Amino acid sequence: MEILYENLLQMDWRYLVMWVIGGVLIYLAIKKDMEPTLLLPIGFGTILVNLPNSGAIDQLLASGETEHGALTTLFNAGIANELFPLILFIGIGAMIDFGPLLSNPKLMIFGAAAQFGIFFTLCLASIFFDINDAASIAIIGAADGPTAIVVANKLNSQYLAPIMVAAYSYMALVPIIQPPVIKLLTTKKERMIRMEYHGKEVSKLTKILFPIVITIIAGLVAPASVALVGFLMFGNLIRECGVLNSLSETAQKVLANLITIFLGITIASQMSAEKFLNLDTLLILGLGLFAFIFDTAGGVLFAKFLNLFLKKKINPMIGAAGISAFPMSGRIVHKMGLAEDPQNFLLMHSIGVNVSGQIASVIAGGLILSFFM
Amino acid sequence: MNLNFAAFVANLYYMGIGMLCIFVVIAVIILSVFVLDKISGAIAKKAAEKEENGQN
Numbered sequence: 001m002e003i004l005y006e007n008l009l010q011m012d013w014r015y016l017v018m019w020v021i022g023g024v025l026i027y028l029a030i031k032k033d034m035e036p037t038l039l040l041p042i043g044f045g046t047i048l049v050n051l052p053n054s055g056a057i058d059q060l061l062a063s064g065e066t067e068h069g070a071l072t073t074l075f076n077a078g079i080a081n082e083l084f085p086l087i088l089f090i091g092i093g094a095m096i097d098f099g100p101l102l103s104n105p106k107l108m109i110f111g112a113a114a115q116f117g118i119f120f121t122l123c124l125a126s127i128f129f130d131i132n133d134a135a136s137i138a139i140i141g142a143a144d145g146p147t148a149i150v151v152a153n154k155l156n157s158q159y160l161a162p163i164m165v166a167a168y169s170y171m172a173l174v175p176i177i178q179p180p181v182i183k184l185l186t187t188k189k190e191r192m193i194r195m196e197y198h199g200k201e202v203s204k205l206t207k208i209l210f211p212i213v214i215t216i217i218a219g220l221v222a223p224a225s226v227a228l229v230g231f232l233m234f235g236n237l238i239r240e241c242g243v244l245n246s247l248s249e250t251a252q253k254v255l256a257n258l259i260t261i262f263l264g265i266t267i268a269s270q271m272s273a274e275k276f277l278n279l280d281t282l283l284i285l286g287l288g289l290f291a292f293i294f295d296t297a298g299g300v301l302f303a304k305f306l307n308l309f310l311k312k313k314i315n316p317m318i319g320a321a322g323i324s325a326f327p328m329s330g331r332i333v334h335k336m337g338l339a340e341d342p343q344n345f346l347l348m349h350s351i352g353v354n355v356s357g358q359i360a361s362v363i364a365g366g367l368i369l370s371f372f373m
Numbered sequence: 374m375n376l377n378f379a380a381f382v383a384n385l386y387y388m389g390i391g392m393l394c395i396f397v398v399i400a401v402i403i404l405s406v407f408v409l410d411k412i413s414g415a416i417a418k419k420a421a422e423k424e425e426n427g428q429n
Contacts (some may be wrong), residue, residue, distance in 0.1 A: 049415050077405075096385055102406060105402075105403045105406040105407065106403060107398050108402060108403050109396070109399060109400075109405075110397075110404070111399060112392075112395045112396045112399040115391075115392070115395050116392060118391075119387065119388040119391040119392055122384060122387060122388065122391075123380075123381050123384040123385055123387070123388055124381065126377065126380035126381060126383075126384045127376055127377055127378055127380055127381050128374060128376065128377075131380070131384070134380075134384075202410075203410075203413040203414065203417055205409075205412075205413035205416060205417075206406070206409045206410055206413045209409050209413070210406065210409065213402075213405050213409065214402060215407065217398065217401055217402055218398070221394065221397075221398050221401075222394075222398075280374075310388075334417070358398070359399075359402070360395060360399060363395060363398050363399075364391070365397055367391050367395065368391070371387055371390075371391070
């Protein structure tokens, strides 16, 4: 009989707290439709690893031997060596259409401006954490899960789990976090600024050469980021070359879905109560939110600054789309524009800026690695 | 937890250099796109002319 309840006796209040956290993530995924592909596996995995003596993760036996768990094995095979996020980048690259950006490349400058939050948070986080952890926490502001994983891993951050959870959660919270920041920094008149869109035809040759050129430039400037940029651009090259349509489709759907399933539940292997329930985690979540807000503010304020010199004004809201959360951020800006003026169509501009945010956040990650590795 | 306020000031350097680097890289990418556009435009024009001459 004892065998039925001996494990139950090892229950700890911290496990219960983690079950609640797992439950909240599952609730947000199903009820609120917030990044369900990631939050649901993370939520379920959180419950899975927070059972006393869970066989899903490595357990140290009384004999001193380690009993291997499937999730820890998956973590070592796919996240500790950055394989999962990089492969996921092939799928993301295959999903992205750089057309709106290539037809108006000047928009890319907003992608650069919106990385301000990352670097400012780096300074702020360094008050509380050592520089490698601070840099890993700051990259949460990129709203780019794979980049956050790669940077935190390469910098050997001990806070990988809360960084991953914050990065993916804030991506899901774009519709909640960005609008109030944008509204706070812009006037109604500014939000109503209309921007004409002259859809210029982009040649196939440009679309093919673009991913190759970006890889070379990023590789020369920030060699540590070349795997990130390279896998993203490889996925895009598969999409644009025109002769690998079935591979492109596989990368966009099957490959991305497969990796996402494993990525979410594997991230959860790091969500054990001992690692997660401490003051540092709360601080990391707070700093991540700060980075995200300041990235948004950086883009908006830079657009307002440019407007001081431009005859044809830019709607400063498009600056906020310079983060990596694609396409949510671009769509939010478009919707906010429509809410102020039903004839104000900002979608092509905001999506262009959003795509540039994807590139700029990867470059920011690469620069951070170059500085601190 | 030790609070190290001096680190904030010391790391402002990385903020400055990081933002500068990002703007420079993005500016280079923008220039490259303009160059790519010119080159591909010229190639497309040449191909169109060749086709036109072939038809004549």
